[in-house]
Amino acid sequence: MSMHRNLSASTAPIDYEDERAVRLRLGRLIEPEDQLFTDLLELVEPAQLLRTIVEGEPLDCPIPKGLATKFDGRRAGLGFRLALADPVADLEAGERAGARYLIPGDEDWPTALDDLGGRTPIGLWMIGGFPAAAPTVAMVGARACTGYGLQAAGQLAAELAKDGVTVVSGAALGVDGSAHRGALAVGGVTVAVLACGVDRRYPAAHGHLIQAIGERGAVLAELPPGTAPTRFRFLARNRLIAGLAGGTVVVEAAGRSGSLVTARLAAELGRAVFAVPGPITSRLSMGTNALLCDGAIPALDGRQVQYELGIEPRKPPAAPEPSSPRPRQPVAASAPAVQTDSAEASPPQPAPVGAPFDRAAILVREALPTVRSGRATDATALATETGLTPGVVLAALGLLAACGIAVKTGGGWALLSTTESK
Structure with a gap:
């Protein structure tokens, strides 16, 4: 059973011990960088703040009078938003997008x-x-x-x-x-x-x-x-x-x-x-x-x-010492290229290439839609997207086409996937 199945819907009693559900509801109620709640959350725990909003009681801790007055003036608006807060629905929407919800203390929390x-x-x-x-x-x-x-x-x-x-x-x-x-x-x-x-x-x-x-x-x-x-x-x-x-x-x-x-x-x-x-x-x-x-x-x-x-850059692979030739080993077709630290070396490419890429070719390649998407784009649109001149874009497209990475279609240019380019 998914984690979010244990959360209460907005119409059911709220479990204030469930910090994830509490924070999900507060995320619906509070806009980021709302100074009132930034100040309040430095004084009270999220569960206490949510309980106060839901039950309409005063905050059970000493807070500055001005802050309490501002909070009381916001209660009505918070009530309207509270009716829309549904942790289950939000987690299901996130799950459909391939996302997970993190809170402080989670392993993946930044x-x-x-x-x-x-x-x-x-x-x-x-x-x-x-x-x-x-x-x-x-x-x-x-x-x-x-x-x-x-x-x-x-x-x-x-x-x-x-x-x-x-x-x-x-x-x-x-x-x-x-x-x-x-x-x-x-x-x-x-x-x-x-x-x-x-x-x-x-x-x-x-x-x-x-x-x-x-x-x-x-x-x-x-x-x-x-x-x-x-x-x-x-x-x-x-x-x-x-x-x-x-x-x-x-x-x-x-x-x-x-x-x-x-x-x-x-x-x-x-x-x-x-x-x-x-x-x-x-x-x-x-x-x-x-x-x-x-x-x-x-x-x-x-x-x-x-x-x-103070970041130590990656060290390039050590050059092998001269030795007697060794038998060639079979290499899988999908084996990645070896990275080097040379300024003249081509960066690793996601598809086979037949020539080194300059910066223009990389920018154009990353801006191209894929053939599988059913879309294509022309040199003018690519120039707008990459900031390159149309002439430079056309030269880059010619290189990509020669390498079997890009193809010209009826509607413009598109990117071949690795399997399509074989």
């Missing part, structure tokens, strides 16, 4: 988030998983970024992920998407933190990307399934990105940007803040260049970011 104190999420929905012991770096930036921003994000993320660093971002258009793709392109681990329910693919254009992240890393959300994104939820989500990572890299940001909020939150948590230097003529470099003036560390390449964070 303990780095505990540094948020009263701003720690009540619970988390997670698809997939990621190595808790691995170093993490967040990468954020503008949605409407430049080609320079896309290239910088993809390259930095690939260099970090290749060395075993988990790349955290928000799955948004622009810098976020390029960071996730850069990590995936080299077979690395990446984590997407959503500002909506874990069962929603937002933005819709990144539906396949978010699915790939869940399969190769993790997709996280603190909001219940089905919840739509809003501006305030994006801002609240930023603290989770900052909290999960040992350092935050801002790739491109205007003078007023949510990415700068993430950088500020990271600094408040004692995390390192990096910024990619940009041209002084670009509006989207005003924020990053201002961060550098305020003491942020320049992010020049992946190894330099790791050095600043």
